[in-house]
Amino acid sequence: KNEVEQSPQNLTAQEGEFITINCSYSVGISALHWLQQHPGGGIVSLFMLSSGKKKHGRLIATINIQEKHSSLHITASHPRDSAVYICAVGGGSGGTSYGKLTFGQGTILTVHP
Amino acid sequence: DTAVSQTPKYLVTQMGNDKSIKCEQNLGHDTMYWYKQDSKKFLKIMFSYNNKELIINETVPNRFSPKSPDKAHLNLHINSLELGDSAVYFCASSLDRYSGNTIYFGEGSWLTVV
Numbered sequence: 001k002n003e004v005e006q007s008p009q010n011l012t013a014q015e016g017e018f019i020t021i022n023c024s025y026s027v028g029i030s031a032l033h034w035l036q037q038h039p040g041g042g043i044v045s046l047f048m049l050s051s052g053k054k055k056h057g058r059l060i061a062t063i064n065i066q067e068k069h070s071s072l073h074i075t076a077s078h079p080r081d082s083a084v085y086i087c088a089v090g091g092g093s094g095g096t097s098y099g100k101l102t103f104g105q106g107t108i109l110t111v112h113p
Numbered sequence: 114d115t116a117v118s119q120t121p122k123y124l125v126t127q128m129g130n131d132k133s134i135k136c137e138q139n140l141g142h143d144t145m146y147w148y149k150q151d152s153k154k155f156l157k158i159m160f161s162y163n164n165k166e167l168i169i170n171e172t173v174p175n176r177f178s179p180k181s182p183d184k185a186h187l188n189l190h191i192n193s194l195e196l197g198d199s200a201v202y203f204c205a206s207s208l209d210r211y212s213g214n215t216i217y218f219g220e221g222s223w224l225t226v227v
Contacts, residue, residue, distance in 0.1 A: 030213055031213035033216065037154070041220065041223075043221075045215050045216055086156065088156075100169055100212070101158060101216070103155065103156040103157065105155055106154050106155070
């Protein structure tokens with residue numbers, strides 16, 4: 001079992017739908033990242049969270065440290081949101097995991113017009 | 114002006130060859146990384162350098178050798194390439210080694226070993 005699990009692995013939506021992607025992790029972390037990878041391959045950082053909630057445009061990311069769970073929400077989805085969304089957790093301070101990101105397997109999102 | 118740039122973007126080479134991928138960042142960051150993305154799109158860290166010092170060295174074959182001549186550059190040299198080395202290799206950087214910093218990725222280098 002991976003230390004970082006995402007669900008669903010594949011998600012298909014119609015334009016305008018509200019989308020949720022989930023990430024659960026089993027290790028202590030200092031931060032959680034949401035990344036976006038477009039079909040062309042480039043990876044972009046969307047959010048870094050250590051607590052609470054962040055919003056950027058139509059994207060919202062939340063984290064519950066006690067439950068070791070984070071969600072990425074996309075409101076009013078659009079075909080240009082089609083991409084792979086990757087959750088990554090950063091190791092806690094000190095120890096061999098410090099500074100190291102562990103990745104989920106990614107969620108492939110396809111939004112149809 | 115690209116923040117993290119890596120070359121080449123595409124590389125096709127034969128088994129047994131030696132190849133290098135270069136990476137440069139112009140963000141003034143202290144920490145740089147090499148990640149490998151396999152055919153299932155799973156990303157995994159290979160190496161991390163902080164101010165030219167190796168700080169993360171995952172279980173990677175000795176055929177892979179990173180080199181950081183200065184904190185703006187982190188190159189990856191691969192000896193005796195094998196079919197299983199075919200993957201996308203991403204260079205990245207962050208302000209420092211704290212996991213809570215934003216990570217900036219290069220565009221990736223698609224390596225195909227035939």
